[in-house]
Amino acid sequence: MSSKMEYVRLGNSGLKVSRLIQGCMAFGSPAWEGSPWTLGVDEGLRLLKKAYDLGINTWDTAGTYSNGASEATVGKALRQFAIPRSRVVPAANDGALVNQMGLSRKHVFKAVDDSLARLGTDYIDVLQIHRLDRETPPEEIMEALHDVVRSGKVRYLGASSMYAWEFARLQHVADKNGWTKFVSMQPFYNLLYREEEREMLPFCAATGLARPNRKGDGGGGAAPTLREQTDVKSRRWNETANPAIVDRVEELAKKKGVSMAVLATATEERIEEAVQALSVKLTEEELRYLEEEYKPREVQGM
Structure with missing residues (x-):
């Protein structure tokens, strides 16, 4: 890997990630949701190898991307290019639809097992909740996430895209019960949308949370x-x-x-x-x- 890349701690955690993160939403199948911008597996593999060679060791993927083909592409890249598992930081996102997706205890455990199978690894560095499941009680969500961390299948927790008060509530529930808290929040933040400067960014800064951007362009x-x-x-x-x-x-x-x-x-x-x-x-x-x-x-x- 390139020695020019900068590496930083993910919030107050001990995990170090590359300052640049490779988004993997575009890797998988051009037929996914009629999205012609999605790249096929071979092109995805080529770009992941390039990212790794440039020192970008943190790859953000999700089971919902190309219906799992994105995670499978990441797993294939690790095997095909003989990339040591310890040298990369896959971040997997858990989605939010009923039973097959969402943040019920049932789905959290199934989603983690499915992601591990597609990635071909035995643990996920950062499990991010892709969207907040507003139908499942916060206590059920945070206890389930805590338990998958305790199981050894997940190392750290991250979150993405919700209102600041909702995120603060989840952190409070975890803190009150002695459960694992989030170490990062991935907000929708860029030059065209800066509303996260109102509450979410100050909250993250005050509580030592990492803030990797979503849709930075x-x-x-x-x-x-x-x-x-x-x-x-x-x-x-x-x-x-x-x-x-x-x-x-x-x-x-x-x-x-x-x-x-x-x-x-x-x-x-x-x-x-x-x-x-x-x-x-x-x-x-x-x-x-x-x-x-x-x-x-x-x-x-x-």
Whole structure:
């Protein structure tokens, strides 16, 4: 692996992860949910090997991505390229649909076992709850997550996409009962959506939680891609974004001699260019220039 990559602790935990995280949602099958931006297995394998060679050892996948094909691709990469399990940090996401998905005790245990089978490994470094299951009691959710950690199948817990008060409640339930708490929160946060600065980000900072971003490029809005052009949900969401911000990203990207994706995100799109993000420095004046056109938006609890 490259020695140029930076590694940081995941919040207050002892786990170290690469500063850049390889998102694996696009690996699996182009037939998944009619998403032509999804790459096939061979292309996914090639990109995972490239990410590993560049020092990106943290891979974010989920059982819902391509109906499990994404996790299977990650597992195949570990075997095909003889990558030592101890050298990578797979983060698996647990979804939120009824019984087959969600955060009931029944599904949490099944989802972990299914992910382990697809990954071909005996433990998951970080189990992230992909979406909050609002029908299952917080106590059941946190006890089930605690028990899979105690079983040895999961090392750490992370969360993603919910209201700050909901996240604080889950942490409180775990703390009150002596159960395992989350070490990270993956919010929807980027130049086009900054509402997490109201409550979620301050909460994470105050409690020592890591904050890996989700959709750092605004789902393609801040750096237009094939996905942004073909994904109906991304297109619909970005139609309400401020185009002036996108124009300023493009302007500064040209000034810095990098692609728009480098300024907008360091985790999705063009792996080699993403690594450049570690060396691209923006001045306070440039940051203000990118941010000053932002208009408040409706808070997304996902």
